[in-house]
Amino acid sequence: MDTLPTVVMLLGASVVSVIVFRSVNLPPVLGYLLVGAVIGPHALNLVGGFAGAQHLAEFGVVFLMFSIGLEFSLPKLYAMKRIVFGLGLLQVLLTLAAVTGLVTALGLSWQEGVALGGALAMSSTAVLTKLLTERLELDKAHGREVMGVLLFQDIAVVPLLILIPAFSETPERMATMMGLAMLKAVVVLSVVLFFGQRLMSRWFFIVARGKSAELFMLNVLLITLGLAYLTELAGLSLALGAFVAGILISETQYRHHVEEDIKPFRDVLMGLFFVTIGMMLDVPLVAASAPLVLGVLAALLALKFALVLGLSRLFGSTFGGALRTGLWLCAGGEFGFVLLAEMRRLELLPSPVLQAVLAALVLSMLLAPLIVQYSNQIVLRFAASEWLMRSMQMTQLAAKAMNTEKHVVICGYGRTGQYLARFMEQEDVTYLALDLDPERIREATAAGENVIYGDAARHETLVAAGVARASVAIISFADARASERVLEHIRQIKPDLPVVVRTLDEKDLEALLRAGAAEIVPETLETSMVLASHALRHLGVPHAQVLEHFRQTRIDHYRALRGFFHGDSDLEQDTLDVEEARLHSVLLVDGAKAIGRTLGQLVLNELGVEVTAVRRRNIRALEPSAETRFSAGDVVVLLGTQSALTAAEERLLQG
CATH class of the missing domain: 3.30.70.1450 (Regulator of K+ conductance, C-terminal domain)
Incomplete structure (x- = not known):
């Protein structure tokens, strides 16, 4: 079968699956895997050109590694060095050791054990980062631990992609191959990074001076694929070259522009890659060995959960925090599929073992959002200290709010929340601010500001903050979904409390009004109105007339300003x-x-x-x-x- 009909078939099936999976709020990667399993050679066999599609999908891995390189930031690594190179490093090494020991005890070689351990050690950066962002938990203790471990796992893929090909050689040649591969990697990285850092900014400046989006895009593709080709010529993987290209560009001022330009290529090709991974899944064989698959799944979840729980405790987390981190990281991830694809290419594993591990990884990623959803209930059920800590937080919060009445509750103490608090102080209005950033709270309380640790999206936090006695509440962050949750809790506690809500633009106005907001401040519209007021003043329009116009605009909920012509x-x-x-x-x-x-x-x-x-x-x-x-x-x-x-x-x- 020709490559073009194959790709058309894959793209059509992928579009349908992504629509379905997004509609039920599941990661699209699972849709790609399911499509591959259904249309692959082991099921309906609708696509005959598996090799051609797989060759195209290899570029998905290239662009994925390029994106990881773009995220590679030395200052970021240094700031999180304790978690990344402590917790993250130990999690990967201990998972490798545990899986290797278990595999060798079952009769496989240690090489197969290390390769499998690398695949199983990974967790899903895409899924977990999205969940942390949606649940507003990036700044919580377990959120920082999860992000640090994920960052090290992304870095660990690079040496694993170098080592795994050496495992397919004979024992006599393996040490030589591994040493030679590592030496090549060090030489290539040293040369490229040493000279590349000096040349990349200058070269991108020359290209950007042309002011052509087409030229800029061509240049990004040239550097990404060019460096991937050079590392392949050196006997290393395409992915390593793409990773290096990402690192080089991450140090330039053009990083964010490049990231936006490359995203469509990366997402489409990564989708094709995951479809080909699904095509590897032998559904009849997996069904026949269901006990083995479920055993691997249970072992994967239990092993990683226990390791992360123990390591997190070792690094000073509370039992509840460590339990939560373990639950978040226990499932598999997309880089596990990348390593499994490499093992399949090298025929490093027996087919039944490969199929069992592949199926277990797919199932674990399906379970990951569910595990995260119930993680709080699990932690509160098994961690008595979590109840005590939450009770202490609520007690502290209630004690601080006890003598306050007719005060203002500020939800969120970022830049906007702090500016609001200063206005309140200037007018001698009592306020109490809630925030989830411990460092920000430590700095602000040391300066005498009235802010305390608390999640405004929780009912008990708002009760402790004295919302029932407050005069007004202000939601200062611009996350509409989180604002709706806060509004729902406030309506239950004090239905008549006026709540002023910040949002980015007009698209969430109706939803927030229905949720109970008394006033909504859309940043883009208010900015336009302030600009207009300054311009009209210079044109000689009476100030009172401008204020009346703006007052009426706000009364009408910005009806006259809604919408804009898209280009x-x-x-x-x-x-x-x-x-x-x-x-x-x-x-x-x-x-x-x-x-x-x-x-x-x-x-x-x-x-x-x-x-x-x-x-x-x-x-x-x-x-x-x-x-x-x-x-x-x-x-x-x-x-x-x-x-x-x-x-x-x-x-x-x-x-």
């Missing part, structure tokens, strides 16, 4: 916010079905679209009435989501 520069954002309201202009050409009909007759509001203006012969009428009758040449300005706008335009033009 090519908004394309990247559009892919993320497909349901964000936007403005769209429709010209009523001769023959359009809306001509001669009134706005009320078209009932566009039933499609979820609002007509904000009608332009006729260069005269623009804002908020037209239902009796407005359309004529040929009118331009109708619509506000709605992309799908709703498409339906409304069709109704205006075609009926």
